Amino acid sequence: MDDSPPQTTWEQRTEVPLAVASLAFLASYAVQVLAPHGVLPVTVMCGAWALFALDYAVRWRLSGQGPGFVRRQWLDTLVVVLPLLRPLRIVRLYEAVQRRHGHPRLPLHARVITYAGISTGLLGFAGALAVYQQERGAPGASMRTFGDAVWWTCSTLATVGYGDIAPVTPVGRLIAVGMMACGLALLGAVTGSFSSWLIQVFSRQDDERPPG
Template sequence: MDADSRVARWEARAEIPLFIAALLYLGSYAVRVLDRGLPPAWIDLCLAVTCATWASFAVDYAVRWRLGGPRRFLVYLRRHPLDTVVLVLPLLRPLRIIHLYDAVQRRRDEPRLSLYGRVIAYAGTTAVLLGFAGALAVFQAERDAPGATIRTFGDAVWWTASTLTTVGYGDITPVTPLGRTIATGLMICGVALLGAVTGAFSSWLIQTFTRDDERPPAG
């Protein structure tokens, strides 16, 4: 069995457990951010869940590196920059939609609505999870800053929605360096998600209509 097959089998087995781990990571982080009155024991529990789930991401990263064949770690870093970014910043894990989009592109000679539909559905789920994570992060960074306009989690959700959709009303803006860094990342992610959805749907439509035109006339 070649390296690509081993990696594919591992990813298929680990996809659901890692998705659950990502939800646990996000949930434990959300509790720590949104509830400032947590007892110390609950804070410690949330921190333990956060660390344990991050460790599962690190194990997945290491396994895929080893299954990928004998290559230097720095080479793997250069070839898989997205995986490395997601490992360092687990809140960005929804960005792994790009892998699914790549799978669609590799199979563009076989337009299947189910596969393209999965891309669109996954993009929607990714936008929700990424938006929630971004709202949490910017709320934590901005809520106590002097002159901040993001004072409540509702403000953070509204700002995140307008940023991810690239609307940007400008009524609420981050004022801290960390908040503006998060804003930049969300803008890039919003453009990428929109491009993935429109690209997949347009590609499917073009290929479907092309094949219909190539069919011989009836009779």
């Protein structure tokens, strides 16, 4: 008999369907931007958003937290509101796979670096699609191909910012601000975790070294 809270049971049962919806959303968005094929990609994206909204509403109801749910689950709120963050639901499936034996299969530092890497890849691809959709054909735009958008995304997430390619549209610049913030956060998470791991390794070696 399952004694898990209703919200936990719901999240476990919907983890895989929502991850598939995330992949479908990202694939349909890529088709819509790079090779438009009528209404099918838009229909798939709308269907994926409907699943995210339904999941959010059900978990809100099951939590019994009222308006406080929005504040406590701010990331899930952003995933529903902002299309670019919806592919990040795939990371939650990876977390579930890691815990399938009741505990994570990777140590904490490796998990943080892995999650940050997956998040960066998903966010970077979605961001490149979004900014390219806004910039292509805009007057004075230096981002003429999707390859240019990928190059700009890599330099932005890496906080390098060469300046050879930059968005000129208001929405493109707004996306750029979000990409900069995410790049700083993810880079800080990876750097901090790697530094902490090195400190632990060196401390362990010092403890194991014989005195004298």
